Amino acid sequence: MALLSSVHKSILEGSYPANIFDSSPVSSVAARYLSSTGVGFRSRIDGSSSKETKFGRNSVQIKALADHTNTSEVPLLSRSEVFERLTANQENRKSKQHYLAMYSSIFGGITTEPSLMVIPMDDHMVHRGHGVFDTAAIMDGYVYELDQHIDRFLRSASMAKISLPFDKKGIRNILIQTVVASKCKQGSLRYWVSAGPGDFQLSPYGCHQPALYAIVIKDQSPPDWSGVKVITSSIPIKPPQFATMKSVNYLPNVLSKMEAQENGGFAAIWLDDEGYIAEGPNMNVAFVTKEKELVMPCFDKILSGCTARRVLSLAEGLVREGKLSEISVRNLTVEEGKMADEMMLIGSGVLVRPVLQWDDQVIGNGKEGHVARTLLNLILEDMKSGPSTVRVPIPY
Ligand SMILES: Cc1ncc(COP(=O)(O)O)c(C=O)c1O
Numbered sequence: 001m002a003l004l005s006s007v008h009k010s011i012l013e014g015s016y017p018a019n020i021f022d023s024s025p026v027s028s029v030a031a032r033y034l035s036s037t038g039v040g041f042r043s044r045i046d047g048s049s050s051k052e053t054k055f056g057r058n059s060v061q062i063k064a065l066a067d068h069t070n071t072s073e074v075p076l077l078s079r080s081e082v083f084e085r086l087t088a089n090q091e092n093r094k095s096k097q098h099y100l101a102m103y104s105s106i107f108g109g110i111t112t113e114p115s116l117m118v119i120p121m122d123d124h125m126v127h128r129g130h131g132v133f134d135t136a137a138i139m140d141g142y143v144y145e146l147d148q149h150i151d152r153f154l155r156s157a158s159m160a161k162i163s164l165p166f167d168k169k170g171i172r173n174i175l176i177q178t179v180v181a182s183k184c185k186q187g188s189l190r191y192w193v194s195a196g197p198g199d200f201q202l203s204p205y206g207c208h209q210p211a212l213y214a215i216v217i218k219d220q221s222p223p224d225w226s227g228v229k230v231i232t233s234s235i236p237i238k239p240p241q242f243a244t245m246k247s248v249n250y251l252p253n254v255l256s257k258m259e260a261q262e263n264g265g266f267a268a269i270w271l272d273d274e275g276y277i278a279e280g281p282n283m284n285v286a287f288v289t290k291e292k293e294l295v296m297p298c299f300d301k302i303l304s305g306c307t308a309r310r311v312l313s314l315a316e317g318l319v320r321e322g323k324l325s326e327i328s329v330r331n332l333t334v335e336e337g338k339m340a341d342e343m344m345l346i347g348s349g350v351l352v353r354p355v356l357q358w359d360d361q362v363i364g365n366g367k368e369g370h371v372a373r374t375l376l377n378l379i380l381e382d383m384k385s386g387p388s389t390v391r392v393p394i395p396y
Pocket residue numbers: 253279280281282283284303304305306307308346347348349
């Protein structure tokens with residue numbers, strides 16, 4: 001009611017925006033409300049310029065309004081004012097991420113306008129978490145491991161019982177065209193499929209049709225190789241059914257990351273229901289034992305990381321060179337992990353990041369390890385000049 005009583009007051013004071021009666025649904029709701037109150041509002045719509053209105057289009061004002069904290073008088077906005085505020089909001093963000101292009105099946109196309117990179121409020125993904133996503137890196141104008149990430153994306157969608165709006169080839173084409181439109185050579189491609197917009201019910205049966213969204217984010221920062229501290233997460237790990245799919249239900253992951261940060265760490269490590277080492281909130285983990293065995297936890301209760309899988313295959317060369325004795329995917333106790341020579345985090349975001357301390361335990365000699373460095377170099381080399389199975393060229 002705060003919104004509507006504010007509208008009422010604004011009209012009585014003659015301060016209502018001139019363009020309230022544009023065709024936006026919000027405005028027509030307001031118009032319906034106002035006509036039902038019997039307020040003679042139409043006489044206020046006298047063609048006065050928007051500059052004269054309380055919520056005019058001065059960009060300084062818009063900036064200030066976008067940050068407004070006045071909750072006692074909430075303006076009812078016209079379509080263009082919402083657009084302006086969305087733009088101001090983008091400009092005022094703390095995080096300066098560059099969103100270069102977004103595809104939405106709701107639009108049926110791509111936009112490069114950041115303020116329009118929005119999704120419907122009643123998408124089942126927003127209110128019920130009924131969506132899955134994936135991410136792939138863009139390096140030197142190639143998408144790295146696009147097909148591997150799409151395969152996992154489709155597996156996640158199937159586990160979440162979300163039917164696809166397009167077939168695999170169609171989704172792949174859309175993703176590539178979104179990167180083309182973005183002109184991005186260095187960054188990341190994120191994409192979601194959801195049950196789609198419909199209503200706010202628990203069941204997805206009222207959802208009109210599944211939706212696909214994708215966004216391209218510019219990021220030219222080099223990988224951070226510096227060693228980090230991790231802690232053991234006190235936030236419970238997701239049960240295997242949910243941990244093995246990449247759904248948008250990342251609340252445990254977010255809380256786990258926050259717990260790490262609150263304790264001076266970079267990430268918190270989950271243990272599985274049997275107490276074995278599992279994974280981090282958005283990365284896998286790997287260890288190098290004193291016997292030079294590269295070990296990763298089994299993937300049956302955690303996300304099957306595309307980067308971790310690729311590292312496993314690239315590391316085979318290190319066994320041939322005698323730098324590793326063997327490579328294993330097996331259960332690993334915390335004690336074994338903490339006694340390892342090297343520990344590292346592995347994922348699309350971190351690539352390969354050495355861990356120097358886990359809780360109070362210093363790992364190895366407390367310095368970034370040789371194997372971690374070699375694996376990072378191998379992944380970077382693979383991203384820059386690997387085979388066509390892992391590098392999809394973008395036809396800009
Ligand atoms: C929970 C979790 N585990 C592992 C990973 C690493 O997966 P990938 O290497 O495919 O990025 C991620 C990636 O976001 C993740 O969210």
